[in-house]
Amino acid sequence: MPVYRNVNANPCNMCMPLGGILPFKGIEDAMVIIHGSQGCSTYMRRHIAEHFNEPIDVGSSSLNEKGTIYGGAQNLFQALDNIRKVYQPRLIGILTSCLAETIGEDVEGIARDYMKQRKPEDISLVAVPTPGYGGTHSEGYWLAVKNIVSHLARPAKKHGGVNIIVPNLSPADIREIKRILGLMGLQYTLVPDISDTLDRPIARPYTKIPPGGTPVEAIRDMPGAVATIQFGLTVEEKLSPGYYLQSEFGVPLYNLPVPMGVEATDMFVNLLEKLSGCNVPQTLAMERGRLLDCMVDAHKYSAQGSAAVFGDPELVYAVARTCAENGLYPAVLATGSKSNGLEQLLSPIIAECPQKVRIIKETDFALIRTACRETGANIAIGHSDGKYLTEKEGLPLVRLGFPIHDRVGGQRLLSTGYAGTTMFLDRIVNTILENKHNNYRATMYRKFYRNTGEERYCAER
Amino acid sequence: MSTAAPNVIEERESSILVKGRQRKSHLKCDADSIAGCVSQRACVYCGARVVLNPVTDAIHLVHGPIGCASYTWDIRGSLSSGSELYRNSFSTDLKENDIIFGGEKKLARAIDELVEKYKAPVVFVYATCVVGVIGDDLEAVCKKAAQKHGIQVIPVQSSGFIGNKSAGYQAACDALLRLIEPRSAACPPGNKHEVKSINYLGDFNLAGEAWIITEYLRQIGVEVNTVFTGDSKCSNLQKAPEASLNIIQCAGSMFYLAQQLEELYGIPYMRVSFLGLEDTSASLRSIAAFFKDLQMKRLAEELIQRETAAVKSQMEGYREKLKHKKAAIYVGGGFKAISLIKQFRELGIDVVMVGTQTGREEDYQTLHDIADDGTVILDDANPSELERFMTEKGAHLLVGGVKERPLAYKLGVAFIDHNHDRKHPLSGYVGAVNFAREVHATVCSPVWKYARGTGGGNYAGLPQC
Incomplete structure (x- = not known):
C-alpha cells in the first residue's frame, strides 16, 4: 500500500542519522559526530539515552548560519579535533544531517582532507550520508553498518570464524545470540555489538567511551571468514553489509530472519551446526523443548490474540513469524520504512492467516490506529510510541524494539533464541490474559445482560 | 583549582569559572556552541x-x-x-x-x-x-x-x-x-489596575503547576487572565492585552514577550519564582504589593502562613537528613538555576557546581553573586566537564535533564529530574515538598550502599542519611 500523503500524523519512525548513531556505539573505542546544527545530536542523544538508560555522547559540528552559507568543513575539522582530544577514539563516525546534505557537504572529501592535513595515527573516519529525508532510522542503521564494514574490511587471511551481522536489537538479544554462538563452539565477529556498551554495568573507573563493542581489527578481518550470517532479510542489497562482503570478498552470505520463534531460531542453530560441525548441545535442545512446552501451554490463549505489529521492518517480520507460528495471527503489520521487499517476504505468513492482514508501509500512528479499528486488532506489539494506541483505542501494548522510553529496561528485553522467544511469548500471552480479566465481566454484561450492542471492539473477541 | 586539564578544550575555558578563585566574574555565554564539544543544548x-x-x-x-x-x-x-x-x-x-x-x-x-x-x-x-x-x-x-x-x-x-x-x-x-x-484593537491599554488580573508568563503547566499557582492567586484576589503557555487556549491568549500585570516565571523564554507586551499594550511586568518556599512567598508578596491593596496583602500573608505551616515539619525532617550534602546543578535556563540554589539552601544543601545551557550575562552575574566561594560556574557544559567537576567537587546530587541522568548514575551521583517531561509538580508549597521528597529519595536511597565501592568516582564519598 504505497501512499503519498501530505501529513504524517504521529510518526512511527525516527530519522536516518539516529539510526546511524547506534552501530557506532557498538564498535570498540568509537565516537560519532553529526555534521549539522546542534539540535540534531541533542534530540537523538536524548531519545537514545532514554531507551538504554546509558550516557549517549554524540558530537556535533554545530553548524551555524555562517557554516551553512560558506560550507561547514571548518566546523567539522574543529569537531574532529575536539572529539579526538576529549575521547581519544580509534574510530569516528561522521553522519550528516538534513542541513549538511541540503547544502551539499562532501563529508567523505572533508574526512579525506582531514586525514591528509592532520595525519592522525591509528584512527579511522567513517562517513555515512544520512539526510533525515533520505530514509528512516532503519535505513540509517544499515547504511552505517555497511559503511563501517566497507571502510575497514580488507583482503584477509582465511580464518575459521563467521561474521554475524545484527539489526537494531536489544543488548540482551545480542548477548543471547552470542551465548548461542558460544554454545555451538564458533569463533565469530559480531557487528555491531552494543551488548556491553549500551548496557553497561556499574563499574569503576568510569570511562568516557564504554568498554566493549566490536574491535576494529576484527572488522578488518571479516573478509577472511568462512561465512556471513546476517539477520537482515528486509535489507536492500545496497545497504547490506553481508552482500558487500560476499560481492567484494566472496564471503558466502546466509541471510536469515532474526532468531525469534522456533522456526527462525532453528534456521540459525541448524546453520551453526553445519558451519561448526558440532552437534547441538543438550542445553540448547532443552531450551527448544521448553519453548515448545510454552507454546503448547499457551496456544489457546495465543489464539485469542489479533496483533498489530509495528516498528523496524526486520523486527516486524520476525514478530509476525513468531506470532503466526503460535496461532496468534497478525491483523496489522506496519513500518515507517519504505521496505520494498516486505510484502513478498510476508506473503507465506499471510497466506496462513485466517483473516486479511493489513500491511502498511511508510506509516504513521494515525494509519495504524485506523487499521486497528477496522481489523479488530486486540493487542499491539512494538515500541513505546504505541502507547498512543492504548490511550486512544484501549489496545494493550507489549513493548518491543526501539525506542522504549516510557518504561525502564528496554535494553534488557530478551526475545531472541529459544529462551528469549519463550520470554517474549509469556509477555504477549500474559498481556492477553490480563486484558481479558480486566474486561470480560463488563463486556459480557454489556453484551448479554443489557444487550446494548456497544461492545468495545478491542476488548473481547 | 585550575581549569586546565589534559583533555580540556581551550576554547571552553572562558565559559568556566570558580567563584572566589579567579579575578574574572564574567563568563562567556549566549554564544554558539563549539563544534565537537558534545554540548547538551538543543536547537x-x-x-x-x-x-x-x-x-x-x-x-x-x-x-x-x-x-x-x-x-x-x-x-x-x-x-x-x-x-x-x-x-x-x-x-x-x-x-x-x-x-x-x-x-x-x-x-x-x-x-x-x-x-x-x-x-x-x-x-x-x-x-x-x-x-x-x-x-x-x-x-x-x-x-x-x-x-x-x-x-x-x-x-x-x-x-x-x-x-x-x-x-x-x-x-x-x-x-x-x-x-x-x-x-x-479591541482592548486598548488603559487604567487596568481596577481589574486585578494578570498574565502568567513562563509556566508550562507541567503536572498542573500553572493550576497550583492560579489557585494561590485566586485565594488572594488576583485573577489569572491567561498563561503563556500552559493549558492555553487560543481565545484566552488573545485576551492577554486585558491584563494589568505580567508576571514572569521562566524569564529565559518569556522576558522578550513581557517587554513586547509592555511596549505594545502598556502592561508592566515583574519577575517572580514559585520554586521553593522562600521564592513562592516572596513572589506572592510582591504581587500583592504591586496592586497596593491592603486586603490582598492580608490574604497573601494568611496564605503564606497557612501553607508554610502545613509543610514545615515535613521540610524540617528532610532538612535534617539532607544538610551539608553537596549538589550540582545543570539546567536549561538561568532563572531555574538561581531558584534551585535558593531551594537547596532551604534544605541545608551546598551547591558546588552550577551551569546552564542558555543563561544570559545577567543570570550568571546573579549566580556568581549568590554562589558560595569555590562553586564552579559554567555555561554550555558537556558530559566530560560535568563528569570532571562533579567528581572534583564531590557532588552527591545532580539536577538536570534526561541526557544528564545516566551520566550521574554511572558516577554514583543521585539525580533530580528538572525537565519538561516530569509528571509531578515542583512549584509552590506543594512543589517544594515534592522537591525535598525527591532529593531525599535519591540521595538517601539504599541502592547506593550496594553500588558503593564498585561505581564511579563519588560512591566512596556518599554520606550516610
Missing part, C-alpha cells in the same frame, strides 16, 4: 516547540523531514483542561523529492487537510533546518492558507542553524504576538 526548533506546544487547541505542524516531529511527539508533561489536539505531532514529512522541488505545495495541502479535519482556531507552522535552506516561503503559504480558511496560520521561524534554543524562544514569542495582534 531553535526545540525552544520554539517547548514554548508553543502548550497551546492546546492549536494544530502544531512541523514543516520538514520527520525527525523533528518524531522527537517532540507528546513527550512533555504539560497538562490541558480541554483540548488534547496539542498532543499530536504533525509533520509534512519531507522526502528527497520535496527537498529538490520545494515543499510549499505539500505544506499548503497539509494545512488544508489538517484544518478540514480538526477545525482548530490556529495553526503553528514550524520551520526546520532544511526549510530555511531550500527557501520555502512560509509567510506566503501561511498567509494564503489563513485567508482560505479564515483562521490564523502562523509561521514560526525556527530553522535550527539560525541560533540556539534562545532564538527559538524568541521565534515562539513572535508567533504568540502575532496570535494576539488582531485582537489588540
Whole structure:
C-alpha cells in the first residue's frame, strides 16, 4: 500500500542519522559526530539515552548560519579535533544531517582532507550520508553498518570464524545470540555489538567511551571468514553489509530472519551446526523443548490474540513469524520504512492467516490506529510510541524494539533464541490474559445482560 | 583549582569559572556552541516547540523531514483542561523529492487537510533546518492558507542553524504576538489596575503547576487572565492585552514577550519564582504589593502562613537528613538555576557546581553573586566537564535533564529530574515538598550502599542519611 500523503500524523519512525548513531556505539573505542546544527545530536542523544538508560555522547559540528552559507568543513575539522582530544577514539563516525546534505557537504572529501592535513595515527573516519529525508532510522542503521564494514574490511587471511551481522536489537538479544554462538563452539565477529556498551554495568573507573563493542581489527578481518550470517532479510542489497562482503570478498552470505520463534531460531542453530560441525548441545535442545512446552501451554490463549505489529521492518517480520507460528495471527503489520521487499517476504505468513492482514508501509500512528479499528486488532506489539494506541483505542501494548522510553529496561528485553522467544511469548500471552480479566465481566454484561450492542471492539473477541 | 586539564578544550575555558578563585566574574555565554564539544543544548526548533506546544487547541505542524516531529511527539508533561489536539505531532514529512522541488505545495495541502479535519482556531507552522535552506516561503503559504480558511496560520521561524534554543524562544514569542495582534484593537491599554488580573508568563503547566499557582492567586484576589503557555487556549491568549500585570516565571523564554507586551499594550511586568518556599512567598508578596491593596496583602500573608505551616515539619525532617550534602546543578535556563540554589539552601544543601545551557550575562552575574566561594560556574557544559567537576567537587546530587541522568548514575551521583517531561509538580508549597521528597529519595536511597565501592568516582564519598 504505497501512499503519498501530505501529513504524517504521529510518526512511527525516527530519522536516518539516529539510526546511524547506534552501530557506532557498538564498535570498540568509537565516537560519532553529526555534521549539522546542534539540535540534531541533542534530540537523538536524548531519545537514545532514554531507551538504554546509558550516557549517549554524540558530537556535533554545530553548524551555524555562517557554516551553512560558506560550507561547514571548518566546523567539522574543529569537531574532529575536539572529539579526538576529549575521547581519544580509534574510530569516528561522521553522519550528516538534513542541513549538511541540503547544502551539499562532501563529508567523505572533508574526512579525506582531514586525514591528509592532520595525519592522525591509528584512527579511522567513517562517513555515512544520512539526510533525515533520505530514509528512516532503519535505513540509517544499515547504511552505517555497511559503511563501517566497507571502510575497514580488507583482503584477509582465511580464518575459521563467521561474521554475524545484527539489526537494531536489544543488548540482551545480542548477548543471547552470542551465548548461542558460544554454545555451538564458533569463533565469530559480531557487528555491531552494543551488548556491553549500551548496557553497561556499574563499574569503576568510569570511562568516557564504554568498554566493549566490536574491535576494529576484527572488522578488518571479516573478509577472511568462512561465512556471513546476517539477520537482515528486509535489507536492500545496497545497504547490506553481508552482500558487500560476499560481492567484494566472496564471503558466502546466509541471510536469515532474526532468531525469534522456533522456526527462525532453528534456521540459525541448524546453520551453526553445519558451519561448526558440532552437534547441538543438550542445553540448547532443552531450551527448544521448553519453548515448545510454552507454546503448547499457551496456544489457546495465543489464539485469542489479533496483533498489530509495528516498528523496524526486520523486527516486524520476525514478530509476525513468531506470532503466526503460535496461532496468534497478525491483523496489522506496519513500518515507517519504505521496505520494498516486505510484502513478498510476508506473503507465506499471510497466506496462513485466517483473516486479511493489513500491511502498511511508510506509516504513521494515525494509519495504524485506523487499521486497528477496522481489523479488530486486540493487542499491539512494538515500541513505546504505541502507547498512543492504548490511550486512544484501549489496545494493550507489549513493548518491543526501539525506542522504549516510557518504561525502564528496554535494553534488557530478551526475545531472541529459544529462551528469549519463550520470554517474549509469556509477555504477549500474559498481556492477553490480563486484558481479558480486566474486561470480560463488563463486556459480557454489556453484551448479554443489557444487550446494548456497544461492545468495545478491542476488548473481547 | 585550575581549569586546565589534559583533555580540556581551550576554547571552553572562558565559559568556566570558580567563584572566589579567579579575578574574572564574567563568563562567556549566549554564544554558539563549539563544534565537537558534545554540548547538551538543543536547537531553535526545540525552544520554539517547548514554548508553543502548550497551546492546546492549536494544530502544531512541523514543516520538514520527520525527525523533528518524531522527537517532540507528546513527550512533555504539560497538562490541558480541554483540548488534547496539542498532543499530536504533525509533520509534512519531507522526502528527497520535496527537498529538490520545494515543499510549499505539500505544506499548503497539509494545512488544508489538517484544518478540514480538526477545525482548530490556529495553526503553528514550524520551520526546520532544511526549510530555511531550500527557501520555502512560509509567510506566503501561511498567509494564503489563513485567508482560505479564515483562521490564523502562523509561521514560526525556527530553522535550527539560525541560533540556539534562545532564538527559538524568541521565534515562539513572535508567533504568540502575532496570535494576539488582531485582537489588540479591541482592548486598548488603559487604567487596568481596577481589574486585578494578570498574565502568567513562563509556566508550562507541567503536572498542573500553572493550576497550583492560579489557585494561590485566586485565594488572594488576583485573577489569572491567561498563561503563556500552559493549558492555553487560543481565545484566552488573545485576551492577554486585558491584563494589568505580567508576571514572569521562566524569564529565559518569556522576558522578550513581557517587554513586547509592555511596549505594545502598556502592561508592566515583574519577575517572580514559585520554586521553593522562600521564592513562592516572596513572589506572592510582591504581587500583592504591586496592586497596593491592603486586603490582598492580608490574604497573601494568611496564605503564606497557612501553607508554610502545613509543610514545615515535613521540610524540617528532610532538612535534617539532607544538610551539608553537596549538589550540582545543570539546567536549561538561568532563572531555574538561581531558584534551585535558593531551594537547596532551604534544605541545608551546598551547591558546588552550577551551569546552564542558555543563561544570559545577567543570570550568571546573579549566580556568581549568590554562589558560595569555590562553586564552579559554567555555561554550555558537556558530559566530560560535568563528569570532571562533579567528581572534583564531590557532588552527591545532580539536577538536570534526561541526557544528564545516566551520566550521574554511572558516577554514583543521585539525580533530580528538572525537565519538561516530569509528571509531578515542583512549584509552590506543594512543589517544594515534592522537591525535598525527591532529593531525599535519591540521595538517601539504599541502592547506593550496594553500588558503593564498585561505581564511579563519588560512591566512596556518599554520606550516610
